[in-house]
Amino acid sequence: MAALTRAAAAPRRPVARAVEGQELALVAVVAVLWLALSVGTDTFLTSSNLSDLLYSVAPVALVGIGMSAVIVTGGIDVSVGSGAAVVMVVVSKLIRDSGAPLPEALAVAVLVGLALGIVNGLLIAFGGIHPIIATFGTLNLFRFLALRLFDNKQVTGVPDTLAGIGGGGAGETVGVPNAWWVTMLLAALMWVYMRYWATGRHWYAIGNDPAAARLAGIGVRRRLLAAYALTGLFVGIAGCVLIGSGGLVQQNAGTGLELQVIAAVVIGGTSILGGRGTVLGTLLGALLVGTVTSAITLLGWRSELTELFIGVAILVAVGVDIVRERRRSAA
Amino acid sequence: MTTQTVAPEQPPVAGPDRQSGWRRLLDLVLAERVALLSVLLVVVVVWFWVMGRQGYLVAPYDVDYLASALETLVPLCLLALAELVVIVSGRGGIDLSVGSIVSLSGMAFGAMVGLWGWPVLPALVVTLLVGVALGAVNGVLVAYLGFPALIATLATYYAFGAVALVSHDNAPISTKPIQDVHSLTQSVTLPLLGDVAPDLPLQVLTFLLPVAVVVWLVVNRSAYGRRLYAIGTNDVAARFANIPVRRTRFLAYVTSGLLSAVVGVVTVAQFASARPDAGSAGSGMALPAITIAVLGGVAISGGIGRVAGVIIAALLVVWLNAGILLAFEGSDGSQFQLFALGALLVLSALLNAYSVRRGRGAG
Numbered sequence: 001m002a003a004l005t006r007a008a009a010a011p012r013r014p015v016a017r018a019v020e021g022q023e024l025a026l027v028a029v030v031a032v033l034w035l036a037l038s039v040g041t042d043t044f045l046t047s048s049n050l051s052d053l054l055y056s057v058a059p060v061a062l063v064g065i066g067m068s069a070v071i072v073t074g075g076i077d078v079s080v081g082s083g084a085a086v087v088m089v090v091v092s093k094l095i096r097d098s099g100a101p102l103p104e105a106l107a108v109a110v111l112v113g114l115a116l117g118i119v120n121g122l123l124i125a126f127g128g129i130h131p132i133i134a135t136f137g138t139l140n141l142f143r144f145l146a147l148r149l150f151d152n153k154q155v156t157g158v159p160d161t162l163a164g165i166g167g168g169g170a171g172e173t174v175g176v177p178n179a180w181w182v183t184m185l186l187a188a189l190m191w192v193y194m195r196y197w198a199t200g201r202h203w204y205a206i207g208n209d210p211a212a213a214r215l216a217g218i219g220v221r222r223r224l225l226a227a228y229a230l231t232g233l234f235v236g237i238a239g240c241v242l243i244g245s246g247g248l249v250q251q252n253a254g255t256g257l258e259l260q261v262i263a264a265v266v267i268g269g270t271s272i273l274g275g276r277g278t279v280l281g282t283l284l285g286a287l288l289v290g291t292v293t294s295a296i297t298l299l300g301w302r303s304e305l306t307e308l309f310i311g312v313a314i315l316v317a318v319g320v321d322i323v324r325e326r327r328r329s330a331a
Numbered sequence: 332m333t334t335q336t337v338a339p340e341q342p343p344v345a346g347p348d349r350q351s352g353w354r355r356l357l358d359l360v361l362a363e364r365v366a367l368l369s370v371l372l373v374v375v376v377v378w379f380w381v382m383g384r385q386g387y388l389v390a391p392y393d394v395d396y397l398a399s400a401l402e403t404l405v406p407l408c409l410l411a412l413a414e415l416v417v418i419v420s421g422r423g424g425i426d427l428s429v430g431s432i433v434s435l436s437g438m439a440f441g442a443m444v445g446l447w448g449w450p451v452l453p454a455l456v457v458t459l460l461v462g463v464a465l466g467a468v469n470g471v472l473v474a475y476l477g478f479p480a481l482i483a484t485l486a487t488y489y490a491f492g493a494v495a496l497v498s499h500d501n502a503p504i505s506t507k508p509i510q511d512v513h514s515l516t517q518s519v520t521l522p523l524l525g526d527v528a529p530d531l532p533l534q535v536l537t538f539l540l541p542v543a544v545v546v547w548l549v550v551n552r553s554a555y556g557r558r559l560y561a562i563g564t565n566d567v568a569a570r571f572a573n574i575p576v577r578r579t580r581f582l583a584y585v586t587s588g589l590l591s592a593v594v595g596v597v598t599v600a601q602f603a604s605a606r607p608d609a610g611s612a613g614s615g616m617a618l619p620a621i622t623i624a625v626l627g628g629v630a631i632s633g634g635i636g637r638v639a640g641v642i643i644a645a646l647l648v649v650w651l652n653a654g655i656l657l658a659f660e661g662s663d664g665s666q667f668q669l670f671a672l673g674a675l676l677v678l679s680a681l682l683n684a685y686s687v688r689r690g691r692g693a694g
Contacts, residue, residue, distance in 0.1 A: 076481070123677060128684035130631045132425070132481075133676065136622055140673030147666045259485060272479045273423075304496035311490030315472070318482050 022269030022321065026284040033291050041298050047175050049294070055167045057290035058179035059084075059238040063261045064268075064282040065183075065190050066117075066231030071265055072194070073227050074207040074274025075124065075131035080235050080261060082142035083116045084254035087239030089149045092249040095161040102161055109236040116142060117232015121225035139258070150251050158246035166244030179241045183283070186234070191279045203227060207274025263310055264289055267317040288313065361686040364628030368643040375647060379654035388657040398529035399518070400653035402601065405532070405539045406433075406594045408645035410620035411627065412546050413590035415641050417480070418624060419550075420583035421563030421633025427484040427617045428469060429591045431491035433610030436462045436595035438495050441504035441605020444512060451512060459592050465491060466588015470581035488617070496607045505604035513603040534597050542593060547638045549586075559583060564634030622676050623648055630683075648672065 037044040044050075063080050070077050091109045094100050100108070116138070123134040163170040165179045173181060194200040202223045205213040214220045238257075243249060268285030270277025292309045296302075360367045376397070383392035390396065410429050417426045439461045443454035465487070472483035515537070518530045550556040558579045562569040570576050594616075599605045610616045627644030629636030651671055656664040 123681075127681050129677070129680040133625050133631055133680045136618060136625075137673045137677035137680065139618065140622075140669045140676070144666055144670040144673065147669070152662055259488070262485060263489075266482055266485075272482050302497055304493050304501065306493070307489040308493035308497075311486040311488070311493065314482060314486035314489070315478070318478055318486075319476070322477055 021324070022317070023278065023281050023284060025320070026268065026281065026288060030284060030288050030291060033288075033295065037291075037295050037298065043298050044295070049298070051172060051175060051177055052167065053290050053294045054180040055171075055177040055241075055244075056293070057286050058177065058183045059241045060257070060260050060264050060289070061183045061283050061286035062186065062234050062238040062241065063231070063257065064264045064286050065187050065279050066227075066234035067261050067265050068268070068270055068277055068279050068282045069190070069194065069203055069227045070131075070231050071262075071270050071272060072203045072207045072274060072277050073224055074210070075224065075227070076262070076272070077120060077135045077228060077231050078132065078258045078262075079116070079120060079135040079138040079142055080231065081254040081257035082139045082146060083113060083232060083235040084239045084242060084257055085146035085251075086116060086142050086149070087112050087236050088243055088249050088253045089146050089155060091162075091240060092155045092158045092243055092246075093149070095246075096155065096158050099159070100161070102164055105161055106237070106240055109240045110233055111236070113232040113234070113236025113239065114229055115232070116235065117229040118225070120232065121228030124228060125221040125224035146253075147251060154251055155249040156247075158243060158249060160246040162240050162243050163245040165241050166246075168245050170245065179244075182237070182241075186237075187279050187283050194279060199223065199226075204275055207271075207276070209275075260289065260310075263314055267313050269317065269321060271321065272318075285317075361682065364640045365637065365643060367682075368627070368640060368647055372643060372647045372650070375651050375654065379650075379657070382654075382658065388654075389660065390657050392654055392657055395529045396653065396657075397650060398531050400649055401535050402516070402532045403652070404645055404649040405534050405597055406616065407619060407623060407649065408539060408642060409542060409590050409594045409597075410616055411623040411641045411645050412543065412638065413587040414617075414620050414624040415627070415629050415636050415638065416546070416550070416559070416583050416590075417587045418621075418629050418631060419563045419633060419636045420559055420580045422480070422566060422580070424473075424480050424563070424580070424583065424633055425484065425621065425631075426469065426584065426587045427481065428465075428487040428491055429587060429594075429620060430610030430616035431488050431495060432462055432465045432588055432591035433595045433598060433616055434495035434607055435465065435491045435498070436592035437599045437605050437609050438498050438504070438607055440596050440599050441509055442499070445504040445506040445509035445605060448508060451515075455596060458596055459589060462588045462590075462592020462595065463585055464588070466585040466591070467581070469588065470584035473584060474577045474581035488611075488615075492608075492611045495611075499605075499607060501607055503604045503606045509599065509605060510603045512600045515600040516597065534600070538593060538597050542590065543638065543642060546590075550638055555579070555582070560634055619648075619672065622672055626675055626679050628683075648675070651675075 034044075063084070067077060067080070087109050090112050091105050094108055095105050120135055120138055123129050123138070124131050127134070129137075160166070160170070165171055165177075165182060167177065171178045194203065202213065202218045205216065205218055206220055206223060210220055239254075242253065264286035265277070265282045266272060266285070267288055268277070268281030268283070270281060289310055292313070293306050296306050296309070360370060379388070379392040382388055383390075410433075413429055414426060417424045436458050440454055440458040443449040443457060444451060449457075469480075469484055469487055472478040472487070473480045516532060516534045519533045519536070520530050521528045550559065558569070558574050561572065561574055562576050562579050566576060569579075591610075595609070598609050602609075623644050624636070624641055625631060626648070627636070627641035629641065648671075652668045655667050655671060658664065659667060
C-alpha cells in the first residue's frame with residue numbers, strides 16, 4: 001500500500017525537490033538570525049555591516065562551490081588553505097612588482113589554482129591515493145611552496161589592483177560586494193551544471209557507487225580529475241578575493257580555510273559519504289557561518305565562541321540529516 | 332581510492348614468475364612497511380651523520396643530538412598511536428579533534444596544579460579522565476549516533492578548541508607550581524648505562540615507553556585488539572560474529588581521547604606552561620599525527636596497521652626533521668620539514684597503491 005502511493009507520487013518528486021528540505025531549513029535559520037539581529041542590535045542591519053559580512057563569506061563560499069563537487073564524489077580536499085596561500089603570494093607579488101592589471105592577475109590566479117588542483121586530481125584519480133591522504137600530503141607541499149615564494153618575508157605594499165573584487169566601497173555594486181556577485185553567478189552556473197548536465201550528474205553517480213558508475217560507462221578518473229581541478233580553479237579566484245584591496249599578505253595566509261569550507265559544505269546538507277548535496281546548500285552554509293561570526297562580534301561576545309557555534313552547527317546539521325536518512329530508508 | 336577497489340575483469344596471471352634474490356628483497360620492502368621504514372630510517376641517519384662528519388651541517392648530528400630530538404617524538408608518536416587505534420576501527424575512522432583535546436586537557440591540568448594547588452598525581456588522574464570524557468563524546472557521536480567520523484571530530488575539534496580558549500580568558504597558565512612540573516620532562520642520565528648511552532628526555536621513559544607497550548599489548552595481545560581489527564576489516568561480518576561493534580568502536584575513540592590527554596600533560600610539563608592553543612596552534616597536531624600513522628602503514632580504510640610501523644615512522648620523521656634543521660640556516664629548515672613530510676606521505680601512499688595493484692595482479 002505504502003509502496004503504491006509512493007510509486008504514484010514518484011513523477012512529482014523532481015519538482016518538489018528543486019529545493020531540498022535541508023536548504024529550506026537553512027534559509028529559515030538564516031532568516032530568523034538576521035531578523036533577531038536586526039531587532040536586537042542597531043548595527044547589524046546597516047549596509048556597511050551587511051557588505052562586510054557578504055565579503056567575508058565570499059572566499060569560503062567560492063572554494064565551497066568546488067568542494068561541494070569533490071565531496072559529492074565521495075572525496076575531500078584539505079589542501080585548499082595552502083593552495084590559497086600559493087595563489088596569494090604569486091598574485092600579490094605579480095601585481096606589486098610588474099603592475100599587472102586585474103584581468104591578467106585573475107588569469108594567473110586561476111591558472112596557478114588550476115595547476116595545484118590538477119596535481120591533487122592526478123594523485124587521487126590516477127595515482128590511486130585516498131583523497132584525504134593525498135591532500136594532507138599536498139597541504140604540506142603547497143604550504144612549503146608558498147613559504148619558499150614568500151622568501152621569509154610577508155608581501156607588503158600590495159597595490160589595490162584587485163579592489164574591484166575587494167572589501168571596501170570600490171568593490172561594490174548596488175551596495176553588494178562584487179565578490180559576492182561573482183560568487184552567486186558561479187554558484188548558479190555550477191548549480192545548473194551539477195543538476196542538469198550529464199557530466200555533472202556523473203559526480204553524484206561516482207559518489208554513490210564508483211564501481212557501478214564505471215560499469216555504466218562513466219570515465220570515473222577523468223570526472224574525478226575534473227572535480228579537483230575545478231576546486232583548484234575556485235581556490236585561485238578566492239585567493240584574489242582574499243588579497244582584495246591590497247596592503248599586506250602574511251605568510252600564514254589561508255591557514256584553516258579548509259576546515260571552514262568543509263564546515264560550510266557539510267552544514268549545507270552535502271553528505272560527506274558522497275552522492276548527495278548541492279551548491280545552493282553550501283552557499284547557505286557559508287552564509288550561516290558568516291552570520292554567526294558577525295553576530296558574535298556585534299553582540300560583544302568572545303570571538304572564540306564562534307568556533308563553538310560552528311561545531312554545534314555541524315553536529316545539528318548532520319544529525320538532522322542522519323535522522324531524515326533513517327526515516328527515508330525506514331519508509 | 333575509487334577506481335582501484337574493484338577490478339573484476341582482471342584475469343589472474345598464470346604461473347609463478349621466477350624471482351631473483353634482489354627481486355624478492357624488493358617485494359619484501361614493498362610489502363612489509365616496517366622493513367621499508369627501517370631501511371629508510373637507517374639511510375636517513377647514516378646520510379646526515381656523514382654530512383655532519385663532512386662539515387655540511389651547522390652542528391654535529393651525533394647520538395646526543397638524536398637523543399635530545401626524542402623530545403619532539405613523544406607527542407607525535409602518542410597521537411599517531413591514537414590515530415592508529417581510531418583509523419583501524421574502520422568505517423572512515425579518523426580523529427581530527429586530538430589537538431583540541433590536548434589543549435583542553437592541558438588547560439584542565441594547568442588549572443588543577445597551577446591555580447588550585449593540587450598535587451601532581453591526582454591532577455594527572457583527573458586530566459586523564461577529562462581526556463576519556465572528551466573521547467567518549469566523539470565515541471558516542473560516531474559509534475552510537477552514526478555520525479561520519481570526519482564530521483563528528485571536525486565539530487568537536489572546533490568545540491573543544493573553543494572551550495579551551497575561553498576557559499582561562501585565552502591566557503596561558505604558568506604559575507610557580509606549573510613551572511615546577513617541568514622536572515617531569517628534564518633530561519636524565521640512564522642508571523648503569525650512563526657512560527655509554529646519551530642522556531634521554533625523561534618523558535620518553537615515563538610516558539612514551541609505557542604507553543607504547545600498553546597500546547601494543549592491547550592491540551596485539553588482547554581480545555579487544557582482535558575485535559578492533561575485526562570491526563575495522565568488516566563491520567557486518569563482525570556483527571554476525573557476535574562482536575559488540577558499537578562498544579568496540581566507541582572504546583577506540585575513548586582510547587584516542589585518553590592518549591591525547593597524556594600528550595596534554597606532557598606538553599604542559601615540557602613548556603612549563605599550560606597554553607590554551609597548545610594543540611591547535613598553526614595547522615594543529617592532528618595533521619602530523621594522521622600523516623605519521625598513514626606513513627607507518629595504517630590503511631585509511633580500516634583494519635590494517637601495526638604499532639611497530641607507526642613508531643618507526645614517527646622516529647623517521649623526527650630524526651629526519653632534526654637533520655633538516657641542521658642542514659639549513661634560519662627558518663629554511665622548518666620549511667623543508669613541511670616538504671619532507673608531504674613528500675614522504677605522498678610517495679608512501681603511491682607505493683602502497685602500486686604494491687596493492689601488483690599484489691592483486693600476481694595473486
